[in-house]
Amino acid sequence: MFYLCFEIPIHRGRKKTLSASEISSLKVRVADGDKKAQIARDMGISRQTLYRYLRS
Template sequence: MHAMDRLARSLDDLRKLVLELTARGVVVKFHKEGLRFTGEDSPMSNLMLSMLGAVAEFERSLIRERQSEGIALAKVAGAYKGRKPSLAQEQVAEIKSRAAAGESKAALARDFGVSRETVYQYLKSATV
């Protein structure tokens, strides 16, 4: 593996994955950190795994925090509007009428090129 933070997003997951893999006989090597785990690891290597994993988890939480702040600022500025709707209002109205007539959701999804979940979301929404 190139780096610890690519394998897991939390320290608990990282430790669990490394333990599971080494229990199966897999040698886990992190090139970026220069660490190697075989299952017969010393207390020092376990300490390094925990410390570097904690740092990676901390960095990830900082990234998420900055991302949330950036999105909030963009929303205030009117630059962040989210994902565009998959279907136009006319298509939504047609889906609702065809579904009310008994047409299957899977057929509607195929006809409109969306997933069944998207069809269900539009059927659940109040806007037409």
């Protein structure tokens, strides 16, 4: 028996650190003018990860 490629589970990278609601609150805080470094510290992520979430 053969399997088509879409039937085999494929690992798609690391799981996201923040949930969708946390990402929303992060974007609200940035819009409110909070410092990005402080937001990243509060959320437990790096500034680079924060910017990655803002791009998505």
